[in-house]
Amino acid sequence: MNSLQAxxxxxxxxxxxxxxxxxxxxxxxxxxxxxxTCITSLAGAALLVLSFYKxxxxxxxxxxxxxxRHGALLGILNCTYNVLYLYGLKFFDVSSGAFTxxxxxxxxxxxxxxxxxxxxxxxxxxxxxxxxxxxxALGSTANVGQVQGAVMIGIGCIVRAVYIIILNRYxxxxxxxxxxxxxxxxxxxxxxxxxxxxxxxGFASIPWNKQIIASLAIYSYFIVGFAQTLNIFxxxxxxxxxxxxIYSSEIIFSIIWGAVLxxxxxxxxxxxxxxxxxxxxxxxxxxxxxxxxxxxxxxxA
Amino acid sequence: MKHKIRTYIMLIIAYLVLAVPFKTMQVIPGFxxxxxxxxxxxxxxxxxxxxxxxxxxxxxxFMDAVSGExxxxxxxxxxxxxxxxxxxxxxxxxxxxTRPHLRSFGNILHYSATLIIVAVLEALIITPSVAFFYPDVxxxxxFITVVLNTALFPMFVGIPLTILLQEELGFKPIVLDRxxxxxxxD
Numbered sequence: 001m002n003s004l005q006a007x008x009x010x011x012x013x014x015x016x017x018x019x020x021x022x023x024x025x026x027x028x029x030x031x032x033x034x035x036x037t038c039i040t041s042l043a044g045a046a047l048l049v050l051s052f053y054k055x056x057x058x059x060x061x062x063x064x065x066x067x068x069r070h071g072a073l074l075g076i077l078n079c080t081y082n083v084l085y086l087y088g089l090k091f092f093d094v095s096s097g098a099f100t101x102x103x104x105x106x107x108x109x110x111x112x113x114x115x116x117x118x119x120x121x122x123x124x125x126x127x128x129x130x131x132x133x134x135x136x137a138l139g140s141t142a143n144v145g146q147v148q149g150a151v152m153i154g155i156g157c158i159v160r161a162v163y164i165i166i167l168n169r170y171x172x173x174x175x176x177x178x179x180x181x182x183x184x185x186x187x188x189x190x191x192x193x194x195x196x197x198x199x200x201x202g203f204a205s206i207p208w209n210k211q212i213i214a215s216l217a218i219y220s221y222f223i224v225g226f227a228q229t230l231n232i233f234x235x236x237x238x239x240x241x242x243x244x245x246i247y248s249s250e251i252i253f254s255i256i257w258g259a260v261l262x263x264x265x266x267x268x269x270x271x272x273x274x275x276x277x278x279x280x281x282x283x284x285x286x287x288x289x290x291x292x293x294x295x296x297x298x299x300x301a
Numbered sequence: 302m303k304h305k306i307r308t309y310i311m312l313i314i315a316y317l318v319l320a321v322p323f324k325t326m327q328v329i330p331g332f333x334x335x336x337x338x339x340x341x342x343x344x345x346x347x348x349x350x351x352x353x354x355x356x357x358x359x360x361x362x363f364m365d366a367v368s369g370e371x372x373x374x375x376x377x378x379x380x381x382x383x384x385x386x387x388x389x390x391x392x393x394x395x396x397x398x399t400r401p402h403l404r405s406f407g408n409i410l411h412y413s414a415t416l417i418i419v420a421v422l423e424a425l426i427i428t429p430s431v432a433f434f435y436p437d438v439x440x441x442x443x444f445i446t447v448v449l450n451t452a453l454f455p456m457f458v459g460i461p462l463t464i465l466l467q468e469e470l471g472f473k474p475i476v477l478d479r480x481x482x483x484x485x486x487d
Contacts, residue, residue: 001469226462
């Protein structure tokens with residue numbers, strides 16, 4: 001996979017994540033999110049193990065403790081930022097919330113700088129564009145009551161940035177399929193624990209029917225199994241900063257879904273001029289990062 | 302032979318895994334025909350050639366049958382679902398001087414263009430039969446839906462899947478004699 005292909009794959013992964021709301025639209029809101037995360041993560045992990053059994057066993061034989069340790073660390077970080085996002089997003093409407101999540105793209109280069117890793121000028125420019133996009137989009141609607149949510153999402157973004165940096169490193173060290181299976185398995189187990197702590201009823205509130213089973217199945221193989229594994233493969237040829245900026249395009253997809261899909265699936269997004277301008281800035285930030293420089297294209301050729 | 306049968310069974314399972322849940326749930330209310338399984342046509346054609354095209358077309362007919370949607374127009378569906386992937390396979394092996402390696406912008410654009418053309422051709426095969434047997438169907442909407450399903454899923458999901466299979470999981474596209482193994486066409 002070259003860097004152009006990695007960027008295309010990362011963009012596709014981001015598109016997949018943005019469809020989560022569509023896939024889960026037929027699951028009633030009374031079903032706890034930890035229940036769906038638990039089921040889809042465990043099913044995704046099981047699917048990966050079934051499909052790549054020999055490959056995963058081979059990896060385990062190579063260094064069992066290391067891959068379990070790495071998978072556990074990534075699983076815990078993944079679960080942590082998702083919980084923070086889950087509670088933090090309750091303070092925002094759909095479009096504002098989506099913009100706040102993109103703060104990872106701004107936080108990550110700063111974290112890289114603090115650990116003395118080199119960040120290219122192009123990435124700084126992209127991160128600045130994304131940051132300006134967020135400020136422009138949120139500026140007109142932000143209020144004091146959202147501070148608590150903003151803090152939660154801010155911490156979530158820091159945790160996610162750390163997760164991406166570590167994932168990027170492990171993507172080169174570990175087999176992407178095996179590490180993806182372990183991350184899913186750990187996230188599934190942690191979600192089960194969180195489910196039984198927050199909702200003692202556990203899975204009892206799920207009104208099982210064909211539609212719910214179908215949407216959980218689609219999420220399991222499409223987003224957990226396929227997109228997450230593809231993400232790790234793509235990370236091998238990408239940098240954490242590059243990947244995060246591409247992830248920030250999720251807000252564009254989310255806002256498009258919010259504008260074009262019926263209100264029964266997603267809260268309708270009011271497209272104000274500020275949000276459109278914010279989106280344009282994020283798109284520009286992405287374009288600057290995605291288009292390979294002449295030097296990079298020459299090196300790869 | 303045993304390996305081939307195992308491969309064909311895997312292709313059938315992959316098709317069912319992708320098709321069955323989307324037949325069961327209505328993803329967008331009022332808009333039933335969302336078919337991500339269409340992304341598999343080009344993938345089966347490129348990596349498995351003629352047998353892949355046949356399996357794809359037959360599975361589409363099988364899904365029509367088990368979901369109670371079997372009709373006279375399913376024959377046109379069978380033909381178009383075979384013809385589309387086969388034309389892609391034929392084009393990339395007999396006409397194009399390059400392979401669909403998807404390693405450059407030029408090649409990805411070239412590949413996407415062939416997907417769009419094939420999608421239009423498939424819609425042109427199916428639509429007249431639907432118009433003939435079901436005069437009540439909104440033919441324009443049907444045509445657009447077929448084109449969108451047959452072009453967008455192979456482009457937005459099929460291309461990343463092909464990259465993954467080809468670059469990371471060791472799958473090799475079938476290359477017939479006339480195709481020149483040229484790495485770039487831009």
